[in-house]
């Protein structure tokens with residue numbers, strides 16, 4: 177398996193400058209993605225997942241903007257790239273499946289034309305046979321070729337989403353970012369599509385960033401999981417490790433909010449309280465108000481930094497500070 181670095185996000189800050197306030201939706205986010213890796217990003221609605229996804233590929237539109245940071249993809253600095261060059265990179269190098277994107281299929285266009293359109297829109301130099309390619313792509317996502325000439329309203333939700341995924345695969349990208357691609361579907365269909373996507377990843381070797389508010393979807397499939405809270409990554413580890421040994425109190429809370437994969441069902445409890453307003457400046461841990469393990473006098477005064485506590489396992493929480501490390505006051 178190839179394991180080179182494909183994407184490196186460094187201290188990315190992004191959000192929305194409104195008249196009344198600035199929403200700081202992505203706060204100092206850093207992470208790396210390897211070639212062929214499946215990274216899941218999970219966090220509650222409103223924690224900045226979509227802003228992060230759009231920010232990475234520079235698709236934020238006003239009032240959204242990137243405030244600072246660096247995004248390196250395959251050795252190229254995406255944030256410094258000219259618009260034209262970036263347009264060429266998109267889809268060939270990486271593609272995106274948006275939240276609710278199955279609703280963006282054109283209702284009066286046949287399935288095959290939607291796929292062909294996606295290919296010709298993103299590249300002028302495709303030299304294969306477009307209709308053949310559309311057929312091939314449909315079969316990759318397990319949609320029968322008899323639907324090539326169908327219109328979107330003739331497809332189920334799951335099939336529409338598969339067509340959208342087919343368009344994202346069209347030019348063999350190195351990375352696909354999926355922002356809650358299956359949220360509108362029922363859980364069984366979601367899991368099935370996710371497994372199929374994973375099969376395609378193993379076959380073609382692309383990397384995936386799969387974004388969801390539902391951590392339980394990720395634990396069995398992703399290699400690594402990053403937990404986002406209030407605009408920041410608060411913990412990241414190999415999936416199994418995070419499941420067996422969640423360190424951040426928020427991750428622990430999330431893990432307790434869904435049934436265990438194996439063994440006895442335990443009583444589920446959600447996390448009391450609400451996440452902070454992202455237009456507020458934060459001086460301490462963003463989870464402070466909801467945290468049952470908070471250290472008074474430390475946690476509300478100092479933003480915990482992400483640090484590696486065991487190989488490949490990072491967490492941003494003062495519970496894991498070394499003795500005497502806190503420099504509050």
Ligand SMILES: Nc1ncnc2c1ncn2[C@@H]1O[C@H](COP(=O)(O)OP(=O)(O)O)[C@@H](O)[C@H]1O
Nearest residue numbers: 192199201220221222223224225226227228454
């Ligand atoms: N177009 C926008 N204008 C202003 N605020 C926005 C806009 N889009 C998102 N936000 C705010 O940014 C924060 C993060 O949103 P988002 O990235 O969509 O979170 P998620 O995808 O995790 O649900 C939220 O507080 C949301 O209200």
Ligand code: SF4
Nearest residue numbers: 461467470475493494
């Ligand atoms: S830093 Fe403090 S408040 Fe924040 S999660 Fe850790 S213990 Fe809780």
Ligand SMILES: [Mg+2]
Nearest residue numbers: 225226275356
């Ligand atoms: Mg979102």
